[in-house]
Amino acid sequence: MTAAESYSELRRRLDAGETTCAQIVADSFDAIQRGSGLNAFLAQLPAEATQRAAEVDARIQAGTAGRLAGMTVALKDNIALKDAQLTCGSKILTGFTSLYSATVVERLQAEDAIIIGKTNMDEFAMGSSNETSFFGPVHHPLDSARVPGGSSGGSGVAVAAGMTCCALGSETGGSVRQPAAFLGVVGVKPTYGRVSRYGLVAFASSLDQISPFARTVHDAALITEVIAGHDPNDTTSSSEPVGSYTNGLDEADVRGMKIGLPREYFIDGMDEAVVARMKELRERLEDAGAEIVEISLPHTNYTIPCYYVIATAEASSNLARFDGARYGYRSPNAETLEEMYELSRTEGFGTEVKRRIMLGTFVLSSGFYDAYYRKAQQVRRLLHRDMVEAFKQVDLILAPTTPTPAFRLGEKTSDPIAMYLSDIFTAAANLTGIPAISFPIGKDANGLPIGAQFMAPHFQEGRMFQGAAWVEQALG
Amino acid sequence: MSQITSNQVQHIMRLAKLRFTPEELEDFTVQFNQIVAYVEQLEQADTEGVMPMTSSLEELNIMRDDVPGPMLSAAEALRNAPKKTEGFFTVPKVIGEVEE
Numbered sequence: 001m002t003a004a005e006s007y008s009e010l011r012r013r014l015d016a017g018e019t020t021c022a023q024i025v026a027d028s029f030d031a032i033q034r035g036s037g038l039n040a041f042l043a044q045l046p047a048e049a050t051q052r053a054a055e056v057d058a059r060i061q062a063g064t065a066g067r068l069a070g071m072t073v074a075l076k077d078n079i080a081l082k083d084a085q086l087t088c089g090s091k092i093l094t095g096f097t098s099l100y101s102a103t104v105v106e107r108l109q110a111e112d113a114i115i116i117g118k119t120n121m122d123e124f125a126m127g128s129s130n131e132t133s134f135f136g137p138v139h140h141p142l143d144s145a146r147v148p149g150g151s152s153g154g155s156g157v158a159v160a161a162g163m164t165c166c167a168l169g170s171e172t173g174g175s176v177r178q179p180a181a182f183l184g185v186v187g188v189k190p191t192y193g194r195v196s197r198y199g200l201v202a203f204a205s206s207l208d209q210i211s212p213f214a215r216t217v218h219d220a221a222l223i224t225e226v227i228a229g230h231d232p233n234d235t236t237s238s239s240e241p242v243g244s245y246t247n248g249l250d251e252a253d254v255r256g257m258k259i260g261l262p263r264e265y266f267i268d269g270m271d272e273a274v275v276a277r278m279k280e281l282r283e284r285l286e287d288a289g290a291e292i293v294e295i296s297l298p299h300t301n302y303t304i305p306c307y308y309v310i311a312t313a314e315a316s317s318n319l320a321r322f323d324g325a326r327y328g329y330r331s332p333n334a335e336t337l338e339e340m341y342e343l344s345r346t347e348g349f350g351t352e353v354k355r356r357i358m359l360g361t362f363v364l365s366s367g368f369y370d371a372y373y374r375k376a377q378q379v380r381r382l383l384h385r386d387m388v389e390a391f392k393q394v395d396l397i398l399a400p401t402t403p404t405p406a407f408r409l410g411e412k413t414s415d416p417i418a419m420y421l422s423d424i425f426t427a428a429a430n431l432t433g434i435p436a437i438s439f440p441i442g443k444d445a446n447g448l449p450i451g452a453q454f455m456a457p458h459f460q461e462g463r464m465f466q467g468a469a470w471v472e473q474a475l476g
Numbered sequence: 477m478s479q480i481t482s483n484q485v486q487h488i489m490r491l492a493k494l495r496f497t498p499e500e501l502e503d504f505t506v507q508f509n510q511i512v513a514y515v516e517q518l519e520q521a522d523t524e525g526v527m528p529m530t531s532s533l534e535e536l537n538i539m540r541d542d543v544p545g546p547m548l549s550a551a552e553a554l555r556n557a558p559k560k561t562e563g564f565f566t567v568p569k570v571i572g573e574v575e576e
Contacts, residue, residue, distance in 0.1 A: 230538075302517065305517045335568060337569070378523035379518055431532070
């Protein structure tokens with residue numbers, strides 16, 4: 001029960017002595033146990049979490065507890081926690097244990113958050129349904145025949161099913177916002193460079209960003225505030241000061257706010273419930289005094305092709321490190337060095353990862369580099385310009401997070417392009433680096449959640465939290 | 477639209493240090509062609525004179541001071557090694573294994 005509360009409420013009860021971190025942690029593992037069929041966790045850390053809970057309880061008593069005291073957090077299994085496993089959902093990293101903790105983990109622990117485990121994910125974060133994990137798919141808590149979204153499906157389900165207060169995932173093309181929308185929780189993709197990537201296993205380094213899940217906008221703002229900020233260990237970590245994202249969220253207002261609706265994000269073939277909920281939201285915003293402006297992001301059609309060229313190119317380079325020599329799986333069948341490389345990779349990687357390594361190798365190969373990779377980087381700049389132009393007219397951009405609610409397991413596994421298209425509304429924020437937040441806006445006729453997202457200009461996270469907090473309060 | 481042959485896919489496979497069975501290679505060539513045809517939409521974008529964008533971040537290479545920080549010991553660095561001997565990673569024999 002307690003696990004399903006918001007952190008704000010939990011903290012009030014902790015400070016009032018009505019509950020303890022020990023109790024919260026015990027409840028958390030009970031919920032994980034009850035939901036074990038969802039396959040959300042790859043590793044649980046009950047001993048560490050229980051010990052930590054006792055320490056934090058003592059600090060609460062002493063009045064010295066940090067800002068996240070008693071907040072349970074689950075980590076996607078591509079984020080390093082010292083001495084814990086780090087599989088990335090892949091056979092090739094089974095047995096690997098981290099030598100250090102990610103910067104975000106250290107920041108969470110410094111504020112007394114309690115790490116409870118590592119969550120399931122698409123292999124190397126490559127997927128939109130959590131079906132490519134070597135450790136089996138994650139199931140949607142409301143309908144086990146449906147996917148939770150991906151690639152951070154385990155983290156999303158852990159939050160949605162009340163197993164943890166918050167969770168960290170990672171985004172490369174929408175891997176937190178898309179599952180957040182499918183699961184009816186809040187998912188935040190911070191500005192590229194806002195949150196340190198140190199200790200996040202690289203997929204596509206110019207796109208990857210550690211991204212939190214929470215059940216309320218306030219909790220999401222709080223955890224983002226804690227993990228954000230410059231880190232000397234990441235050369236792409238921005239020195240831009242971090243604002244207070246939680247400030248004034250209770251009185252969030254959209255009056256006078258200019259909100260852009262990009263016409264390219266309202267496409268044929270969209271689920272009718274998505275269209276209906278978006279229309280209702282638009283009316284609510286107008287009634288509250290927001291100015292809705294129809295805008296155009298003219299290069300939107302190129303988003304997914306551009307994304308798949310850049311992401312796979314960077315992935316093929318990043319995943320070259322998995323060679324069976326220094327860590328991870330080494331094929332027992334290799335007799336020569338060359339065989340060690342080829343067999344370890346062939347036996348260690350799953351189909352989707354191989355497909356993307358192949359595509360990435362192809363677009364970077366001699367004779368094709370200019371036509372694909374360089375071209376995609378040029379298109380990326382056009383997408384960026386679209387956003388910069390749009391934000392000259394509006395404060396926030398509003399769009400559906402996904403064209404449909406959660407789809408069925410197996411529905412898209414045989415058609416890579418159909419699967420890639422489930423990131424159609426999310427990948428632009430990753431390519432252009434802007435922050436975005438997905439939040440629930442209602443359900444379809446089957447009770448499946450539907451999500452919308454606000455996108456904001458670079459480093460304007462505060463503005464999008466304000467907008468999302470207003471929606472949360474307005475829709476109750 | 478370029479058609480990618482199974483020979484080309486094999487070449488990419490070797491560059492990527494992967495192996496496919498003949499059946500996998502055949503399936504893969506079909507799928508690969510579909511994906512490549514799909515990303516070829518990019519050709520239609522007018523990118524005349526547009527500078528390629530490698531990062532969305534305006535600040536680039538934000539360096540830390542060149543001061544030694546915490547380091548891993550050799551034992552820690554070898555902790556995850558599939559095979560090690562006396563403080564070294566061990567790999568199959570390299571010399572005399574020249575491949576084309």
